[in-house]
Amino acid sequence: MRIEILCTGDEVLTGKIVNTNFSYMAQKLEDVGLSVHWGTTVGDDRESLLAAFKLAGERADAVIVNGGLGPTVDDLSQEIAAQAAGVELVLHEGWLATMESFFTRRARTMPPNNVKQAMLPATAEMIDNPIGTACGFALDIGKARFFFTPGVPRELRRMLEEQVIPRILARSGEPASIHLKRFHSYGIGESHADQLLTGLEDLDPTGGVKLGFRAHYPQLETKLTVRGKDMDDVHRKLAPVAAAVRERLGNFIMAEDDQTLEGVVLAELTKRQATLTVVETFTAGQIAARFAHLPNAEHVFRRGVVVRHLTELHNVFGLSDVALSSALTEEATGAAANAARDQTKASHALVSLIELDEGADRMDFGGTLWTGIATPEGTEVRRSRILGGREWVRLGAVEMGLDCLRRQLQGLPVVERIDFEKT
């Protein structure tokens, strides 16, 4: 099945906004085993839109058009779709009534120009938008089925997942039940993960499981797309493969599906009614900023401290010069973690102390990370060295700090070599 995506709008074409709708749609299609074959971007321009609709109608089986469904004069999708299909625009009474009640519920009167949003090509199937005034629609142009979707991301997302993808799957003859399973890991590079998972797809002999990756440093997402004749079938196929992923990636898996690393840490701390103090240096507050603003973190987060000099850490915690000398050690890091825990009366403390290389930023600029964790069970310290420039070191150190805490809370080894570290 040949699928194209056609994005419209001057803001996208001029680069004023980055086209994240495109990558979102393409990924969602990949996740259900479909592929995009061609992408087109045109502006709010009659001639370009008509040409783009006709070209896609000649090439593709299904086309998703994004944008141009708003109430203003530069929103042209319905008009040009009707022209390309050779039909008239007609008022969709049902959608007009839906829009009117949308405004009535908000104690507002519908502006006259919104009527335009209920004018659909005569042959179109209306597609519901439960959260906005731009309905979608589907119709044939050339040999392709076109699906028109709104440009507002949250409206697009809901319509794509609930309405458009099921229709495309039905046309493609793909099995009705598809599930995407995701694992989030830290510390394994994509090619290493690929190697660790060699032969994984063969664990389901029906060929119903597809493996994929998405790397966004410092995290890696491992994805399993599972197809079956119903959800029972899907879960039966998924079970042995998911178990194998958990076994092979092991301690490096920090979260699954919609979980996040910081959410997992928060849940673990909440479960034991713990409190947390975080001490940072070059990460500059970013470890706290991943965590402390989350709903319910206010019950867990005790205090964050950010310093750029160890001398200032002496001032904060009154550590002796012996305990925290200018060259960091395992003992000094552990002492800082214990002082942070004791003096703020938190049950847990996470300390990330970083010795940066000298000189200007460069590709081989590095940092030595000293991560310390103090808990009721004792103290753990991990030393690690990361190269790749100031920003790379900073991002890596934030993840390292949170993941060491996750490991401690889950009873896993805090010290385990990762792919990004040098000796």
Next chain:
Amino acid sequence: MRIEILCTGDEVLTGKIVNTNFSYMAQKLEDVGLSVHWGTTVGDDRESLLAAFKLAGERADAVIVNGGLGPTVDDLSQEIAAQAAGVELVLHEGWLATMESFFTRRARTMPPNNVKQAMLPATAEMIDNPIGTACGFALDIGKARFFFTPGVPRELRRMLEEQVIPRILARSGEPASIHLKRFHSYGIGESHADQLLTGLEDLDPTGGVKLGFRAHYPQLETKLTVRGKDMDDVHRKLAPVAAAVRERLGNFIMAEDDQTLEGVVLAELTKRQATLTVVETFTAGQIAARFAHLPNAEHVFRRGVVVRHLTELHNVFGLSDVALSSALTEEATGAAANAARDQTKASHALVSLIELDEGADRMDFGGTLWTGIATPEGTEVRRSRILGGREWVRLGAVEMGLDCLRRQLQGLPVVERIDFEKT
């Protein structure tokens, strides 16, 4: 002049990476007064590439192709370009020598498959890449001039700005000298700024100045594209218009061109050999994280403190219950700022205390921000209320804190109503 952009590669087509190269190229062209007319995205696929090159060659005057210049088998741009132009691939001895010295300087031997990167269509003009092994090239396909560029963002950026855009400008007959002037503001929405700058372009009667905006909440970028016959002419045209922007947007302009808000704050503090302590609540460390990791911030940044409860602020600074009661006031915020300054022996303290609304996140979820600044000159407090959901409040509060400090340091009023705040 009709310009198209053609992005290639499976990673972009499948949405595995967001196509920021497209928006970057489109904006750079806009900045010099050129417009993109059509965008195409195809994968690493011979048939699609050939079809895309031929279609663009029929429609456009100039085409920028991005990606597909690497050494691996799925990098097909040179091969398909030659096929579309009806010419052979030939070895470019000059580029081969450049690559070999590139490897020699790194004490490495060039792998044999890199030779592929020196194979160019016979009619191509080679375009230098001073920072990578993928040279660019230009050639005619159909009626268009094609410019092939590397997919690695920093290589693309340099080649586009130094080599490709000048060539396109030369072909377009645009004046040789073009300059982009940018102003960064906080607190004015795009439509308000547009209204404040009404008639601005007319200040240059030659029509050489074009006004544009780019909004990325909470900041707004105001852009002036100036064209002239040489740089003297450009600066003569720009001067009165830039002066008018500074006058009309006034105190809201916090940085110009490559400056950032946090960079301006750091420079002001560095200039007076000051030191800064930052106290945060719901911003969760993000104010410190914008600032404390910057080069040279280690000389200025004294301490960051993050808490989620005012009671913990009592513990940190030993404030009396009277000074910092559970309902925040101007006095309490000022007292916290003074305590932070005094007790950490910093010359400056910035305090951002936030009272969040109750209940779950929603569109009208809001927060009341109390921003306090203590300096050798005294204490200032600003109260502000922002609605729009948890994340919107958090982003707004980070900017509010940094910008209040910028205003104090520049001798401007800390309290001045912004467009994003409610009464």
